[in-house]
Amino acid sequence: MIRFEEITNKNIWKxxxxxxxxxxxxxxxxxxxxxxxxxxxxxxxxxxxxxxxYNDDVLIGFIMIGKGTVGNEDESDLIKENYCLWRFMIDKQFQNQGLGKQTLDAAIALIRTFPFGESEKVWLSYEPENTRARDIYGKYGFLENGEMCGNEIVAVYELLDENCDD
Ligand SMILES: CC(C)(COP(=O)(O)OP(=O)(O)OC[C@H]1O[C@@H](n2cnc3c(N)ncnc32)[C@H](O)[C@@H]1OP(=O)(O)O)[C@@H](O)C(=O)NCCC(=O)NCCS
Structure with missing residues (x-):
């Protein structure tokens, strides 16, 4: 099972x-x-x-969640007001085993607990060449909105849609 741990002196160098x-x-x-x-x-x-x-007790990757500014100039309202899956990586040793998808699922579940207060959307961005990330996010329900963040394509996930289906 995928779970997250804060970065401490115990795991930082790993x-x-x-x-x-x-x-x-x-x-x-x-x-x-x-x-x-x-x-x-x-x-x-x-x-x-x-x-x-972690996948059970094995360290497999790293994520970073943000809300609001990610330190760029001229940020859009989308970026200023919403959650961001700022970083997402699975170590090469653990890729292609479905763990990336499970991690994305767990990350969105964590965002839904609104650790930094409520918002309607989650956004992220990827290099145009990163077709694999684009596929994973697209299948999950992230939609490209035409915005760019630097050289990266922005895609957005609506947190409220699922609530409406409940
Ligand atoms: C993107 C990333 C997190 C995916 O992690 P992962 O653990 O390999 O993902 P999964 O095993 O869950 O696979 C997810 C999908 O990719 C597909 N996939 C697996 N290996 C693939 C490959 N070599 N090429 C293309 N697609 C592949 C899987 O089939 C799966 O698709 P499916 O839903 O149709 O089955 C990982 O590749 C990574 O860390 N990449 C480098 C960092 C990065 O690009 N991060 C995103 C920045 S925006």
């Missing part, structure tokens, strides 16, 4: 040692860089929640 395949390295920041960004974001009073991903 988390920093996680890496995707060589050809995926342009698609996601190094975890150590994400942790530095989380630190700076929190120091500015903004929201960043970096988490280690």
């Amino acid at each position: 988390v920093c040692a996680l890496e995707p395949f060589e050809e995926q390295k342009d698609f996601v920041a190094d975890n150590i860089q994400s942790l530095a960004e989380a630190y700076a974001t929190r120091n500015e009073g903004n929201n960043a929640l970096p988490l280690a991903v």
